[in-house]
Structures are given as structure tokens and as C-alpha cells.
């Protein structure tokens with residue numbers, strides 16, 4: 001890979017990253033919170049973004065998702081420079097963000113939520129008819145493939161699902177509709193141990209489908225088993241990139257808690 005100014009230290013990958021930040025800085029008003037960050041996510045790779053509160057993790061994710069336009073720097077998607085005016089631009093090219101408070105509609109059935117905004121329709125002259133049966137079947141198959149066996153029926157309204165099931169449905173949806181990059185901002189916050197396990201399983205499912213995954217979590221015991229690479233942010237700067245197996249749990253926790261990092265350039 002190239003070793004220009006924006007290159008990502010320490011990564012040995014073939015081909016283009018799904019998504020790449022080069023020299024990204026960001027300010028809210030006069031308050032600069034991101035400083036010259038370069039990082040990339042390759043297909044089939046789970047990159048965890050870790051760091052203390054206020055380190056800038058969510059801000060970086062919002063830049064990936066088109067919610068924030070960086071003050072300076074370059075975004076590249078599948079090898080081409082891109083810029084997003086709105087989150088819809090990012091979604092349109094295959095970047096799917098899943099937040100704790102998901103934009104799903106509680107009263108609607110699972111299958112309607114699954115196809116929200118991507119409905120299968122047939123047109124009869126001027127009429128557009130929802131293909132309900134096909135959507136029910138497709139939603140049911142996609143969820144069953146993921147092993148969401150506790151979901152009784154795709155007719156159930158979403159409010160009957162647990163937080164973990166919702167996260168898993170959202171991730172399944174992203175895979176189903178061919179997203180290239182999945183962005184997860186603390187998807188396991190406030191989940192039970194078992195639900196967390198389900199969400200982690202769906203992240204692994206996304207990796208098997210060759211999505212790139214950018215994953216934020218405060219709990220290092222969730223991060224360590226699933227992350228191929230860990231990017232440690234501190235006060236808006238990347239201070240270290242850690243490959244799988246390079247550090248253990250206690251060391252990782254210490255790294256985040258420590259406040260006197262030297263950038264390891």
C-alpha cells in the first residue's frame with residue numbers, strides 16, 4: 001500500500017480499504033476535537049475505536065456516516081475520494097450506521113421495519129403495490145440465517161424485541177441490503193450479557209460477509225475478542241494502533257486509562 005502522508009501505519013492489507021480517513025481534523029465552532037486523524041477499514045475487518053470519554057470516537061464515526069463534515073482532510077470510499085452533504089449520501093453508497101437509539105418504528109412489524117425505505121413494490125400502471133409476502137419471506141429468511149431464533153414471527157411489532165435483538169436486526173438489515181461499511185456506536189451499552197453475545201455474533205456475521213466494521217465500545221472485554229485492529233484515540237488524536245493479539249485485557253484498559261501517551265507515529 002502507499003506510504004504517503006495519509007497512509008495508515010502498521011496495516012498490511014491487500015487491495016483498497018472500504019473507507020479511509022486521511023488527515024482529518026474537526027472543530028465544533030472554535031473547539032477543535034479531532035486532530036489529523038488517518039485511519040482505514042478494509043473489507044471483512046472489524047476495527048474498534050477506543051478511548052476515554054470525549055476522545056472523539058463518536059465524532060469520527062459521524063464523519064464516516066456523513067453526519068459531520070470534517071473541517072479538513074480527505075475521505076475515500078472504495079478507493080475514490082468522496083464527500084457527504086448529508087447522512088443519506090453516505091447511506092446511498094453503502095455506509096450503514098447503527099446507534100443505540102435505533103431509528104426503527106416501534107408499532108410496525110418486524111418485516112416492515114426490515115424493509116423500511118427499501119420496500120419491494122410492484123407497479124400496475126399508476127398503482128404501486130407492496131409485495132408483502134415476498135418481504136415477509138425475505139425478512140424471515142435473513143433473520144433465520146443469522147440465528148435469531150428467539151424472534152417468534154416477522155409479524156411481531158418491534159417493541160416486543162429486546163435491545164439486543166433490535167441491534168441484531170439492524171445489523172442483519174445492513175448485511176441484507178449490501179452495505180459495505182457498518183458503523184456501530186456502543187451497540188452493547190445497556191444490554192444483558194446474553195444480548196451482548198448476540199450482537200457480537202452479528203458483528204462477526206457482518207465480517208464473514210466482507211463488510212468493513214467500525215465498532216465503538218467502552219467495554220474492552222467486548223472489544224478484544226471481536227476486533228481485528230484497535231485504534232486508540234486520545235483527545236482527538238490516534239495515539240496507537242493495536243493488532244489482534246498484541247495486548248491483553250488489563251494492558252488495554254491501562255492504555256485507555258493512562259493520560260500521558262506519546263504518539264507512536
Ligand SMILES: Nc1ncnc2c1ncn2[C@@H]1O[C@H](COP(=O)(O)OP(=O)(O)OP(=O)(O)O)[C@@H](O)[C@H]1O
Nearest residue numbers: 028029031033051052053054055056057058059060
Ligand atoms: N455536537 C457537538 N457540538 C459541540 N461539541 C461537541 C459535539 N459533539 C461532541 N462535542 C465535543 O467533542 C469532543 C469529542 O466528543 P465525542 O462525542 O466525539 O467523544 P466520544 O469519544 O464519543 O466520547 P464518549 O466516550 O463519552 O461517547 C468532546 O469534547 C465533546 O464535548
Ligand SMILES: [Mg+2]
Nearest residue numbers: 057058059185
Ligand atoms: Mg461517544
